[in-house]
Amino acid sequence: MSFSRSVEIVAKEQLKSNIFKFAIKSEEMAKEALPGQFLEIRVNDNLEPFLRRPISIHKIEKQKNELEFIFQVRGKGTEILAQKQVGDKISVMGPLGKGSFQFENHKDIAIIGGGIGIFPLYELARQASKNANITTYLGFRSKDFVLLEDEFSKVSNQLVLTTDDGSYGQNGFAIDYLKEDCKKKKPDCIYACGPLPMLKAVRDFAAQNNIHAQVSLEERMGCGIGICLGCAVKDRNSEGYKHVCKDGPVFDIADVEF
Numbered sequence: 001m002s003f004s005r006s007v008e009i010v011a012k013e014q015l016k017s018n019i020f021k022f023a024i025k026s027e028e029m030a031k032e033a034l035p036g037q038f039l040e041i042r043v044n045d046n047l048e049p050f051l052r053r054p055i056s057i058h059k060i061e062k063q064k065n066e067l068e069f070i071f072q073v074r075g076k077g078t079e080i081l082a083q084k085q086v087g088d089k090i091s092v093m094g095p096l097g098k099g100s101f102q103f104e105n106h107k108d109i110a111i112i113g114g115g116i117g118i119f120p121l122y123e124l125a126r127q128a129s130k131n132a133n134i135t136t137y138l139g140f141r142s143k144d145f146v147l148l149e150d151e152f153s154k155v156s157n158q159l160v161l162t163t164d165d166g167s168y169g170q171n172g173f174a175i176d177y178l179k180e181d182c183k184k185k186k187p188d189c190i191y192a193c194g195p196l197p198m199l200k201a202v203r204d205f206a207a208q209n210n211i212h213a214q215v216s217l218e219e220r221m222g223c224g225i226g227i228c229l230g231c232a233v234k235d236r237n238s239e240g241y242k243h244v245c246k247d248g249p250v251f252d253i254a255d256v257e258f
């Protein structure tokens with residue numbers, strides 16, 4: 001079940017010049033939320049921007065009745081959102097998405113994320129780490145773009161952090177380190193979210209090596225609830241389409257075209 005509520009911002013932190021972390025208070029949403037789901041946020045009461053903006057749930061704090069999300073300022077909507085302060089109220093719809101990360105039966109998990117795609121992977125790692133061995137691979141362009149290193153290292157048995165230019169962590173692409181480790185031991189499942197080239201590389205590698213993989217997709221969205229058909233992705237098992245908002249955003253990587 002999802003809710004549309006006016007909720008209070010209870011914490012705000014600026015992680016980078018254009019990246020912000022907010023916590024909102026909502027008992028119903030915190031109770032229902034699953035790792036991989038997202039929120040549709042109305043950034044103000046005016047008609048402009050009219051559409052809500054989709055942002056992933058980063059952390060679920062059931063005890064505190066709070067949800068955290070992290071976002072990068074991209075355009076008008078996120079710019080307005082970034083100006084909100086603790087105590088302000090915003091209209092939030094969620095938790096949305098039928099497809100959340102499925103991890104309960106897996107004992108050995110690889111998580112791979114790139115850039116701002118790492119945000120929805122954190123709650124997955126946090127929950128899955130209670131019962132599974134987690135290796136996390138995070139890729140960034142350079143040292144200035146590195147985020148959430150401490151958070152992920154606390155919920156991972158092993159964290160491999162890479163930068164494309166070698167300015168921090170391991171040099172190169174995160175996927176290459178994952179491939180190398182898989183030669184020694186295949187994980188039960190790979191979970192991925194990030195830029196398209198990374199996701200395509202994960203898809204091809206998983207298919208070639210017969211490894212189950214799940215992906216969280218980010219398509220441009222209109223309604224966020226399956227009405228406008230704006231977020232369609234081709235279903236690889238039929239002639240039809242799936243919708244990221246309604247059927248995803250998490251899919252089995254082999255099921256959708258991207």
Ligand SMILES: Cc1cc2nc3c(=O)[nH]c(=O)nc-3n(C[C@H](O)[C@H](O)[C@H](O)COP(=O)(O)OP(=O)(O)OC[C@H]3O[C@@H](n4cnc5c(N)ncnc54)[C@H](O)[C@@H]3O)c2cc1C
Nearest residue numbers: 053054055056070071072074075076077078119218219220
């Ligand atoms: C399911 C889902 C989860 C998301 N989770 C997060 C998150 O946790 N943190 C975060 O920072 N962002 C996330 N996004 C992306 C975020 O929704 C967009 O950056 C935001 O809507 C941009 O709104 P805006 O008004 O600021 O920019 P706009 O003025 O609408 O667009 C500015 C620029 O951003 C690009 N853009 C807009 N939406 C997307 C999109 N969905 N994917 C790629 N490029 C886009 C546009 O092409 C344009 O170049 C998510 C998107 C989806 C669909």
Ligand code: FES
Nearest residue numbers: 222223224226229
């Ligand atoms: S955003 Fe409207 S159907 Fe998905």
